[in-house]
Every structure is written in structure tokens, then in C-alpha cells.
Amino acid sequence: MDVLLCGDLDAGEALAWQQALSQALPELRWHDVAQARARPEAISAALVANPPPGSLQGLPRLGLIQSLWAGVDRLLADPTLPAGVPLARMVDPAMSQAMAETALWATLALQRDFFVYARQQRQGRWQQHPQRRADEWPVLVLGQGAMGGTAARALQAAGFPVQAWSRGAGAAALQQALPRARVLINLLPLTPATSGILNAALFNALPRGAALVNLARGGHLVEADLLTALADGRLSHAVLDVFGHEPLPPAHPFWRHERITVLPHVAAQTDLRSAAAVAAANLRALRDRQPLRHLVERGRGY
Numbered sequence: 001m002d003v004l005l006c007g008d009l010d011a012g013e014a015l016a017w018q019q020a021l022s023q024a025l026p027e028l029r030w031h032d033v034a035q036a037r038a039r040p041e042a043i044s045a046a047l048v049a050n051p052p053p054g055s056l057q058g059l060p061r062l063g064l065i066q067s068l069w070a071g072v073d074r075l076l077a078d079p080t081l082p083a084g085v086p087l088a089r090m091v092d093p094a095m096s097q098a099m100a101e102t103a104l105w106a107t108l109a110l111q112r113d114f115f116v117y118a119r120q121q122r123q124g125r126w127q128q129h130p131q132r133r134a135d136e137w138p139v140l141v142l143g144q145g146a147m148g149g150t151a152a153r154a155l156q157a158a159g160f161p162v163q164a165w166s167r168g169a170g171a172a173a174l175q176q177a178l179p180r181a182r183v184l185i186n187l188l189p190l191t192p193a194t195s196g197i198l199n200a201a202l203f204n205a206l207p208r209g210a211a212l213v214n215l216a217r218g219g220h221l222v223e224a225d226l227l228t229a230l231a232d233g234r235l236s237h238a239v240l241d242v243f244g245h246e247p248l249p250p251a252h253p254f255w256r257h258e259r260i261t262v263l264p265h266v267a268a269q270t271d272l273r274s275a276a277a278v279a280a281a282n283l284r285a286l287r288d289r290q291p292l293r294h295l296v297e298r299g300r301g302y
């Protein structure tokens with residue numbers, strides 16, 4: 001089986017993927033974009049890590065696009081993405097677990113004022129704040145997919161009162177949940193329906209001093225609204241792992257904002273050690289004409 005491997009992978013990473021998958025499926029033959037262009041009719045599957053637009057056009061026998069990323073918003077925004085080809089996103093329990101760890105870390109740090117203490121250390125200031133209990137620190141998780149669901153369960157197990165919302169629950173349910181949330185964690189897929197959902201109207205519905213944790217996509221957040229909400233005390237802190245432009249440009253105000261914690265898109269990285277088996281299972285299913293897993297509904301956007 002001839003497979004195109006392309007996207008956000010350096011040479012070493014690409015080789016590691018090839019080796020891991022060839023171990024599971026020795027018949028695989030690997031192609032990069034240039035090699036696929038030379039023999040487009042040979043390619044029957046593509047393994048892609050957030051590839052640049054245009055990478056997948058002109059492959060007449062493509063039978064599967066397997067994303068190595070959980071989020072497929074960039075792929076779906078590519079007008080040259082072949083229309084009829086099944087597209088699968090990466091759903092890997094190890095990735096969901098990593099995301100749950102990040103959500104838990106951010107929530108604990110907010111509940112126990114650890115970001116405040118980090119700021120105080122930079123100022124050489126010794127000042128103790130009242131210690132809050134997890135059960136008085138309600139968390140609202142947006143998104144109830146593999147990651148949102150795993151994060152919500154981990155937070156609940158740690159003693160936080162957790163509300164979970166997904167788009168299917170409707171706007172009224174979100175309006176009802178927001179006023180209780182000390183921490184708002186975003187794990188929604190980025191779609192036209194969720195783009196810009198983290199905006200002033202939503203921040204204004206949170207209790208004063210709530211915190212935002214965006215672990216999904218930069219496109220969910222209206223950056224100017226966040227800066228305003230932090231400036232006027234509506235929000236106390238934001239933990240951001242994802243940005244409209246990545247890498248976050250050096251001059252961007254988020255870098256040096258004392259109430260924003262910036263992570264370089266690491267909340268849940270694809271882990272080859274487990275994700276290779278997920279991708280291999282779908283390549284095997286394609287070969288054996290079995291049902292493919294984790295397929296994206298393109299109209300829905302995830």
C-alpha cells in the first residue's frame with residue numbers, strides 16, 4: 001500500500017512514524033508530497049499532521065486521509081481537500097489522558113492561587129491568600145468529545161464540581177451554566193459554529209474573577225475581548241495553549257501579560273507510541289475493506 005506522509009513533521013519525526021507503521025504493516029511504501037506528485041495514481045492513503053493547504057489534491061485513488069492530529073479544522077478549511085475521501089481524526093486515549101492532565105493542572109493552579117504565587121515570586125512578595133477547597137471551585141468544560149469527556153471525569157475525580165456542555169445542549173444551557181463557573185475550560189472542535197465563542201458576551205456571563213483555560217484552538221478566542229476582560233477584572237487569569245497565529249509572534253501582548261499563562265501548543269501532543277497503532281488500525285481497515293474509525297462528518301466539522 002502506497003502512503004503519503006506529510007505535514008508538520010521534521011525528518012526525524014517522519015522517519016519515526018514510517019518505522020512504527022511499517023512495523024505494524026510491512027507492506028507500506030512511503031511517499032512525501034514531491035514523490036506523490038510524481039506518481040499520484042499510486043497513493044491509496046495519506047497520513048497527515050496539520051498539512052499546508054493543497055497537499056492532498058490530485059490523488060485519484062486516495063481512499064483514506066488519516067489525521068495524526070485530533071483537530072481537523074485546518075484540513076477542512078482547505079478548499080482543495082478531496083471531497084469524497086473519508087477523513088479520520090486522531091482519537092487516542094493517551095492523548096485524551098494528556099489533555100485531562102493539562103486541564104487538571106490548570107484548574108488546580110487556579111483554585112490554589114499558584115499562578116498568583118508565581119507572579120508574587122517575580123515581585124519578591126511574600127503574601128498568603130485564603131486556601132480554597134476543590135468542592136467550592138466549579139468548573140465548566142466546553143466540549144464533550146474524547147478529550148472534553150476525559151478532562152471532565154478527571155476534574156470530577158479530583159473533587160471539583162463539574163458542568164459539561166457541548167453544542168448539542170444548546171445556547172440556553174450554556175447561558176445557564178456560565179454564571180456558576182469559576183473556571184471555563186474550552187475543548188470544543190473549531191468549526192464555523194464555535195469560532196469566536198470565547199468572546200465578551202460569554203466572559204460577561206461568568207462570575208467576576210473567573211478564569212479561562214483555552215486548550216482547543218486559537219480561533220475560538222476573540223483576543224481583544226480577553227484583554228479587555230482581564231483589564232477590567234471580569235476575568236482573573238487565562239491559560240492559553242493555542243493561538244490564532246502559531247508560533248505566537250514575539251511581540252504579541254500575551255507573552256508578557258502578567259495574568260496570562262502561555263503554553264506552546266503542548267496541552268496534548270500526539271504520542272507516536274500509542275497513536276501509531278490507531279493510524280495502523282485504520283490503514284489495515286482500508287486494506288481489508290473494513291469499516292474505518294473516527295471518521296469526520298464534514299458538514300458538522302469534526
Ligand code: GLV
Nearest residue numbers: 068069070071270
Ligand atoms: C492538536 O492540537 C491536535 O489537534 O492534535
